[in-house]
Amino acid sequence: MDIRDLTPEDLDDVLDLRKRSFGPLSADDRERWRKAVLPALGEGRYLGVFDGTRLAAAARLRRFTQWWHGRPQPMAGVAGVTVGPEDRGRGVGSRIMRAVIGRAGELGDAVSALYPATTAIYRGVGFEHAGALNNVRLPAESLRAIRPSGQVKLRRMGPGDAAELMSVLHRVHGEARSSGPVSWDEDTWNLWLANEDDFLYLADDGYAIYRWKGDDMEVENVVAASPETLRALWSMIGSASTIAHEVVASVAPDDPVLWLLRERTKERVQQVRWMFRVLDVAAAVERRGYPEQAACEAVVTVDDPVRGGGTWRLDISGGSGTATPVEEPGVTLSVNGFSALYAGIPTRTLRLAGLMSGHDRHDQALDAAFAAKPYMLDYF
Template sequence: MEIRDLTPEDLDDVLDIRKRSFGPLAAGDADRWRQAVFPALGEGRYLGAFDGSRLAGAARLRQFTQWWHGKPQPMAGIQGVTINPEDRGRGLGTRLMRAVVERAAALGDAVSALYPATTPLYRSVGYEHAGAQHNVTLPAEALRQIRPSGQVKLRRMGPGDAAELVSVLHRVHAAARSSGPVTWDEGTWSLWLGIEDDFLYLAEDGFVVYRWRGDDLLVDNLVAGSGETARALWSMVGSASSIARNVVAPVAPDDPVLWLLRERSKEEVKQARWMFRVLDVAAAVERRGYPAHVTCDAVVTVEDPLLGGGTWRLEFAGGSCAATAVSEPGVVLSVNAFSALYAGVPTATLRMSGLMSGDERYDEALDTAFAAKPYMLDSF
């Protein structure tokens, strides 16, 4: 079995595997998928596993920007990991994912994330559960009752607004000190903003993308940098309450809309869990944001059989972290555990799960520095 880069000639076979794994794509969606994946072919971000000339499996590495405590960094989003039904159960998925992790590191990404169809495969190559996409169902009438001031100007947007939309996302996530959300590149947003059945509105510091789904409304994204913009966008979505019964939307765990509702008791929230992996410890901690008031240090040993581990002294100050290789005892973690710690999972949880050992004197410092409530608004 050979693992190599895919070419344009392989895309029909990839679509066939996707159909057998996830179900068929509509004709329009298949065309849009081809447009979206084509750039990845020349960037070394789409790998295939071949049995001779026959494609047996594939996996794509998407280019994202991910935010950690309001600071952006490049992130490899792993998508479309598919194995032919007749090739499953032979360890091919593990071999393919090992190649994907090595490729992501070679491309310079220090962190990676994915939405798992199964946990054991991804844990075996260093990923650990870190956060979720929180999809909440809200009564449309409750959103209609949110009263905006009328001062926020909303306009329809299209493919030509991709650059401005990305700029809004960067400003909002930085100001909110967000952890976990991802930003698509401008080219991908241009494709998404061209979908005819979506309703797209842009404000100076926010936007919304939503559509009908049966008798309900489905929000893809709603991001706001101010209370007034949040009120304007949510109330506009709720203005369809004479027809729509519910609105289903991905939100942050502490999204302001949950406090703007007049009535709030029971909520229906479905979580789509995502997993996270640190690929380069020193680069990942230096690219992350931290609370500006935190000044501390810790020694961590990270064991990574696939990419190689090491021991570092992490020094946190002024919202940044410096990593220096050392040879002294400290906290000991697998790369899975360090990835979870990076995403805000407490040291007590990691120790009780048997994922962390060693010197306990650094636990409070690590909890304080890496504290986070990671979430995503997008799935991939």
């Protein structure tokens, strides 16, 4: 079997694989999908495994920005991993994943993330569970009770507003020191902003994207930098409570809207788990943000059979970090373990799970430096 970049002529075969893996798409969804993937073909971000001329598997790398402790960096989002039914169980899935990991590194991405349909294949190539997309169900009436404070100008968004929306995201996630959220690239945002079934509203320091879903309202994104904008956006969504029974919203684990509700007892939350992988230790450490007060000097050995491991001295202080190659003993982590540590999973958890070994004298410092509550608001 051979691995090569996909071309526009391969897209019908990719759609056939998607149908066999995820079910059929409507005509409108197929057209929208084609528009979304065409840029990836020209950028070397869509790979396929071929058995002769037959497409056996495919996977795409999406261009994202991801924030870690408020600092943005490029992130390779792995999506559309499909393997033909007749080729499953033959190692084809692992082969396409190793190829996209290598390609992501070649393109300069230091970290990667994905939403798994199954854990084993992705864990086998270095991805580890890190965070979740949290979908909470709220009575629509409870949002209607959130009253606006002050005057906030809201306007409808559409294609062409992507740059301003992305600027808002950079401001909000930077000020909030967020870990995990992503932003689509500008072309993809403009494509999503053309969806006529979505309600899209933009303020100077926030925005909302929501839609009807049956008798309920589905909230994909509400992002706000100020209390006034936060209240204005959620109050507007709550105004649908005369018709909508519930609101299903993607929120951060500590989203402030949950503290604006008059009543909050039992909540129904669905967590869609995502996995994370460090591709380049030195670049990932340098690009990440850290708590200003955290200070850490530790030597870590990362075992990465796919990308090649090594040993680095981590120096973290003043909100920044570096990783310098060294030849001296330190704690040892699998690449899965280091990826989880990077995402804020405590060292004790990693040790008990068998992902970290060696002396523990730097564990508290590592926990303080990499502390995070990772989440996403977008599914891909």
